[in-house]
Amino acid sequence: MMKQAVVLIGMNGYGEHYLEALLKREDITFAGIVEIHPEKSSLLEQVKQRGIPIFSAMDAFYQENRADLAIIATPIHLHTEQAVFALRHGSNVLCEKPIFADMQDQVKWEQAVSESGKWAAIGFNWSFTAPILELKKDIQNGLFGKPKQLKTMVLWPRDEAYFSRSSWSGKLTAADGRPIRDSVANNAAAHFIHNMLFVLGHELQETVSVKQLEAELYRANDIETFDTCAIRLQTESGCELLFYGSHATATEQGPQFLYTFEKGYIVYDCNLDQGIITAYGEDGQEKIYGNPQTNHLDKLDYCIAALTDGRDIPCTYETALGHAAIIETLHENIPAGQPFPREAIDQTAERLRAVIDLEQTMNACFMSGKLPYELQIPWSKPAKQGVIQTLEKGSV
The missing domain is CATH 3.30.360.10 (Dihydrodipicolinate Reductase; domain 2)
Structure with a gap:
């Protein structure tokens, strides 16, 4: 069975928790990372040793790659733009909470999910436990x-x-x-x-x-x-x-x-x-x-499992x-x-x-x-x- 491909958008701040977890997983293909300041990450050397490519922008990643799941761990005001981009390029999305800070963005998410046929999960930790x-x-x-x-x-x-x-x-x-x-x-x-x-x-x-x-x-x-x-x-x-x-x-x-x-x-x-x-x-x-x-990243385990077994995303x-x-x-x-x-x-x-x-x-x-x-x-x-x-x- 082919491994699911995952891209991480944002490897610093909270994104480092995702990065640490993804580096330990053997059941996925770590397709790439999108980050403008990779030098700030304490895990950069591990990323280089694994040969995981780092891109400075999402379009650069998607020009040459695909991902079953895009994990978005970036500042609040970037969530909508990046999630919509990932959905429109064929990825399911796990976006960190909160979803956004402007209710007018609701329509953009709604349209992107509907047109892509993909799901968009929001990482409220407890909802996946x-x-x-x-x-x-x-x-x-x-x-x-x-x-x-x-x-x-x-x-x-x-x-x-x-x-x-x-x-x-x-x-x-x-x-x-x-x-x-x-x-x-x-x-x-x-x-x-x-x-x-x-x-x-x-x-x-x-x-x-x-x-x-x-x-x-x-x-x-x-x-x-x-x-x-x-x-x-x-x-x-x-x-x-x-x-x-x-x-x-x-x-x-x-x-x-x-x-x-x-x-x-x-x-x-x-x-x-x-x-x-x-x-x-x-x-x-x-x-x-x-x-x-117990596990702040139950959401990650849940979403990766959902890629293969089709379980409903709770959040x-x-x-x-x-x-x-x-x-x-x-x-x-x-x-x-x-x-x-x-x-x-x-x-x-x-x-x-x-x-x-x-x-x-x-x-x-x-x-x-x-x-x-x-x-x-x-x-x-x-x-x-x-x-x-x-x-x-x-x-x-």
Whole structure:
């Protein structure tokens, strides 16, 4: 059986995780890499030793080569252009999250997928894991009844080096005006907002429809967007989704969630019980699902397997649109992150802008299901609201 050919678009940053994994695989043909700065990669020598060709542009690769799968691990504002190019040149696509930062790009993806007959997967890690897929199936089958409230918290400190690692980090737009909207909610912690939408979808590739949001957005770092957020979403069926995320805490916590249903609840905390998702039914029964954080590249294994066995991709470009619509609504309705007052920031921390007692505040919000202003936190501002608009498939 012929091996599937794979091309990697972007070998630095997150792309290095893909590169490391692909170099170890013997079940594929590593057809090439597209990268403008290959010299920045710590794995460049291995790539050269393997004789894997490196191209500076996608058209140069596709002029002489083909690929069954194109993996796109580049900055947010390049995703649409590169994914569409790959699809139109006969490749299935695994594109890193988020899919894009401009909802007008939806039509371009829709047309490229339709005309190519190929699939486009978006790399929201958890959507490709066995624990989450099993949990979603149980929710679909009504094991827990109707959803009442889903809430998630992720406190991941990021220092100045993180925000200066690239020209697009923390930016609203690129130099040419294309939206980036890089933030805690649209990059590092995006997986966990998406997961709440994903597990409530009625079909494998569907997410629940969210119509309204209210949010408080803040920033401790010198960025254009926000590094801290508290977001409340309302689904069409009246279920409340809450997300608390920050890069401006002194200590790390999460991801963790509590999903509450009519007939039970599901809990997860990566720091407790080996990071196992556990469901508790109203009859006292427990069900253990496993740890969705075990392998961050389940998505790669899944997509390579799908090339040969034709399995359905759980997170396609359509599955990722719900998260993208939320991000767009945030930025269109709420001013860029409100700066934390200087006195709220710990001045003793080196290279890390940490807000004093922010962990305690976010934990209090998570436990109570409230936003900071509702708890009368001194630095907080009233939440802003927005109505989430999504395009129907086929509408231009």
